Amino acid sequence: MDILKGNLLYGQSGGPTSVINSSAYGVIKEAFLNKDYIEEVYCMKHGIQGALHEDFYVMSEQDEAQIELLRHTPGSAFGSVRYKIADANDDETDYIRLLYIFKKYNIRYFLYNGGNDSMDTCYKIAEYMREVDYDIRVVGVPKTIDNDLPFTDHTPGYGSAARFIANTMMEVSYDMYAYPKGKVTIVEIMGRHAGWLTAASHLASLSGWGPDLVYLPEVPFSIEKFKADIKKVYDEKSQCLIAVSEGIMNEEGIFFSSASAIKDAFGHFQLGGVSSKLAQIVNNEMRIGSRSIALGSTQRSAAHIQSLTDVNEAEQAGRKAVQFALAGDTEVMVTFERVSDSPYTIEFKKHPLNMIANQEKKMPRSMINESGNGITEEFIEYALPLIAGINEPKFINGVQSFSKFK
């Protein structure tokens, strides 16, 4: 072990998930176990913005109970941010500031928890510190409900969101069948450019109450085929339940939802409004009653139905990041390698950060049916272990308790 003593700086970035705080828990607890090397854990307030403004939560000063609650707390307990750091070649300001802060606080371990964009930030910082010869170990902890990070079997956050979506879908389905003649019910699911999360709705089929049709960004979306698909189902069942990804696009790669044309700080289109637009088309052009449900941020924050597998893996990913850094690794992200489906086993690995930044992993075509409107058995085998187990929520008087730091 290549010894490096100092402090650890941890940050959360990008869209919250219901288990990113379990990774924080893993980082903090593992660092506490290694006080000979890591004297203090600072958590950035609102990610890199907190680092730049010297705005930290100091972990040794927190109540133990609040740290323990992290395993049950959704969102981002330390605050997240969507701030795009400039290329150091274009503008060095942020990097000079970070270097100053790192030296001031003797930061020797920099752990950043996020998705594609955050790994980009993470890599840029690592690269700069390497070039100016500042001795620091930079490790990425993966996180995204979208499950679209490359070089890893899956990502923390996905399993819990998938569990919520599968269960919500079966509840909505059972509710729909209450009436003899139903509506076309269109449920809009997150996931950006990848269909993983929308596909999770299909897990409801295991109970007998899944969606009739599923539309993903991986298959070009045609409104004519969509209407024909609905007609076929509705003629037979007088009901039709549809799961649709916010990121569906046509043959030319244009988002169905792109009417809003709002971009975020990273230049990505903000998606949304797909289900209500589709419901209008079904109402107006097919003359069939239709309604839309957009789950919105509930799907990434539903702490009350977390997957225990996901929570445990998120914690382990945080612990592994600390272990890798202590062992001398830097400029890597923790990854998951699946050893077997049944019994489900994974191994933690690492992958160079520069190969991950800004890449997306889409669903393989073999997990989607031939017609492009449903999901195959291969996906079920892949996803089922990820939603397994209950992380019992901490209810007091019927409502949950979430961490609060000072």
Place this chain on the structure above:
Amino acid sequence: MDILKGNLLYGQSGGPTSVINSSAYGVIKEAFLNKDYIEEVYCMKHGIQGALHEDFYVMSEQDEAQIELLRHTPGSAFGSVRYKIADANDDETDYIRLLYIFKKYNIRYFLYNGGNDSMDTCYKIAEYMREVDYDIRVVGVPKTIDNDLPFTDHTPGYGSAARFIANTMMEVSYDMYAYPKGKVTIVEIMGRHAGWLTAASHLASLSGWGPDLVYLPEVPFSIEKFKADIKKVYDEKSQCLIAVSEGIMNEEGIFFSSASAIKDAFGHFQLGGVSSKLAQIVNNEMRIGSRSIALGSTQRSAAHIQSLTDVNEAEQAGRKAVQFALAGDTEVMVTFERVSDSPYTIEFKKHPLNMIANQEKKMPRSMINESGNGITEEFIEYALPLIAGINEPKFINGVQSFSKFK
């Protein structure tokens, strides 16, 4: 006890709730305990429509396991309907048909599970049977997530929906605070003309993560006041979380959502689309980023977070209905009388059906703050016992199991 022997016909009507099947469970189990008087339990398929079409589930022929699952099954396991039965004076057809079916199946107990409209149906049938001298006992079992039935402290279905809404609200709130500068987040909640369900969002405040503003149908809605309220909160916090009822209306009693102008079979306006319209106003007129979440049918079907109190009371209401009918009562609905808040205790009572039909119980003004944009302590004391306890979901492989009958 006034002895009447025969069969029992049970039906579900109106919007599903996550515990209406627990009432069905109570009815079926209690009837089974009284086989000397009730020989068979028939459950109507899609409510009164099933009765008119002789379309029943026969309970003695079902698997015990499926009956047991009723306590964990949302929606309407036997099917619901929104069918408005004519006045017998205007059109006797349905009643003649029902009388024929009742005689054919020797139906002597008619138990109907529903809200305002269903109690209207229930009363009309009872009245007709009394006038034609057919000996039958008709008892209503209350059910509605809207909690708007009169003469009862609360209704089964409300507590579970309230528990889901309170927990979802705190999750959405915590998620929102992830970012340093947030959006105005507007969550649309059901409840028709009463604010009970929307008020439940305020229970999230007990955890420290409640809505900043709450708008209910009980207080006339003004868009100018709405914008002023948001400005005040947003200027201070750079965030604003709003719970809004689908049924908000202006001084003249016109629904904010009435643009859709679609009426259901009972002549009620279909509500909805409020949050997205309000979010547009905030975006366009206030130039503040805003997003809307419409929980839709998830709030009435979220079996995975049922209130145990609600499930138990729903079952008891079903059992009481059978007991009342066996004891000779007819043309009554089971009601709840609160004896004390702490310890929470209720007594089951009954109330004449003809006084309940088509009436609505709104929230008292004392449960709403002076400004009309928030909830008072009095409501918390009222609602908190109703969301208490966990009815552990029956997960298999991460998804729930729901009843299926043959």
